[in-house]
Amino acid sequence: MLRLEHVTVKLGEFQLLDINLEVQEGEYFIILGPTGTGKTVILETIAGMYRPDKGTIRFKERNLATLAPEQRKVGFVYQDYALFPHLTVKENIIFGAQIRKLPKKIIKSKLDELVAMLGIGHLLNRHPSTLSGGEQQRTALARALIISPEILLLDEPLSALDPRSKENFQEELKKIHQTLKTTTLHVTHDFNEAMYLADKIGVMHQGQIIQVGTPQEIFYKPQNDFVASFVGIENIFEGQVNDDKVSLAPDVDIFVNTGKQGKVKVAVPPEDIALSKEPFDLCYHYQFNGKVLNISNQGALSKITIDIGIPLVCFATTRFVKETAITVGDNLWAGFNSSSTHVI
Numbered sequence: 001m002l003r004l005e006h007v008t009v010k011l012g013e014f015q016l017l018d019i020n021l022e023v024q025e026g027e028y029f030i031i032l033g034p035t036g037t038g039k040t041v042i043l044e045t046i047a048g049m050y051r052p053d054k055g056t057i058r059f060k061e062r063n064l065a066t067l068a069p070e071q072r073k074v075g076f077v078y079q080d081y082a083l084f085p086h087l088t089v090k091e092n093i094i095f096g097a098q099i100r101k102l103p104k105k106i107i108k109s110k111l112d113e114l115v116a117m118l119g120i121g122h123l124l125n126r127h128p129s130t131l132s133g134g135e136q137q138r139t140a141l142a143r144a145l146i147i148s149p150e151i152l153l154l155d156e157p158l159s160a161l162d163p164r165s166k167e168n169f170q171e172e173l174k175k176i177h178q179t180l181k182t183t184t185l186h187v188t189h190d191f192n193e194a195m196y197l198a199d200k201i202g203v204m205h206q207g208q209i210i211q212v213g214t215p216q217e218i219f220y221k222p223q224n225d226f227v228a229s230f231v232g233i234e235n236i237f238e239g240q241v242n243d244d245k246v247s248l249a250p251d252v253d254i255f256v257n258t259g260k261q262g263k264v265k266v267a268v269p270p271e272d273i274a275l276s277k278e279p280f281d282l283c284y285h286y287q288f289n290g291k292v293l294n295i296s297n298q299g300a301l302s303k304i305t306i307d308i309g310i311p312l313v314c315f316a317t318t319r320f321v322k323e324t325a326i327t328v329g330d331n332l333w334a335g336f337n338s339s340s341t342h343v344i
């Protein structure tokens with residue numbers, strides 16, 4: 001297990017504050033957070049570029065702080081790939097293995113394995129400046145993996161790729177992880193990427209980890225407003241609990257049985273809300289009627305806000321919006337189940 005305990009790192013104005021993390025061996029752990037929140041600094045601290053002012057970092061009960069960066073068996077893929085421009089793809093990939101003086105035979109067999117796995121055999125004699133973003137990415141990943149790292153650190157590995165390449169590479173990352181089972185820490189600001197790849201997610205905000213959980217726990221049980229809005233839950237409404245009921249607007253009562261009292265916030269993911277021009281039969285615990293305030297076409301999906309006494313954001317396929325000719329000012333029914341309401 002990789003275990004960070006109370007890790008604090010001060011860098012000028014910025015500090016990583018009391019980071020506590022446990023990543024199981026073989027786990028794919030994603031650190032999710034907005035830009036400038038300290039995600040890269042966590043990776044760089046694990047890799048040994050910064051020494052914690054406080055706290056410990058252990059892997060398999062070894063204290064990493066006592067080891068020089070090159071002794072840590074950590075593979076790092078940098079956000080900008082950081083390939084050496086004067087070296088060929090092959091030379092880039094084997095660089096770290098040569099520095100570590102791995103036997104030539106092992107370097108050769110590992111190179112062959114990774115080249116086949118990543119489909120980069122045809123690139124080996126090229127220089128980085130002649131490669132596409134995706135090809136540079138594969139080269140950087142092969143360079144990180146050739147030392148058979150015990151921990152793989154990926155800093156926003158998909159952020160420079162176009163949507164199609166991103167999707168392909170995401171699938172490849174998943175397959176590679178399933179094959180090699182390397183303990184992986186991957187940082188991103190993209191929630192969908194985290195949902196697809198992660199066994200566990202740690203959400204970061206202003207130098208701190210504010211929630212750790214499975215993708216489902218993070219999405220369905222956000223512990224505060226920041227996590228809820230970061231994962232795209234736009235419907236967060238405040239109300240007072242009275243007799244296990246929160247009134248969010250006249251005639252908009254949500255039942256809660258969390259034992260919480262006083263003011264609470266109720267989150268309802270837009271993805272979980274069904275829309276209809278007619279009232280639903282008895283298939284939803286809640287259904288509310290309201291006027292359409294806004295429709296925003298976002299490609300295959302459209303975001304529709306309806307006024308049910310509070311502005312409720314919902315998603316529908318753009319095809320549904322066209323086929324039913326929904327326009328602003330129409331009346332719509334919104335339906336959802338109590339399992340989709342979460343009290344913060």
Ligand SMILES: Nc1ncnc2c1ncn2[C@@H]1O[C@H](COP(=O)(O)OP(=O)(O)OP(=O)(O)O)[C@@H](O)[C@H]1O
Nearest residue numbers: 011012013014034035036037038039040041042189
């Ligand atoms: N060596 C350093 N000295 C001083 N401040 C630093 C140093 N390295 C990083 N920082 C600051 O630490 C903060 C966090 O940076 P970091 O790169 O970890 O953010 P991030 O969450 O990875 O964001 P991004 O997604 O934009 O890369 C930033 O404000 C950055 O300016």
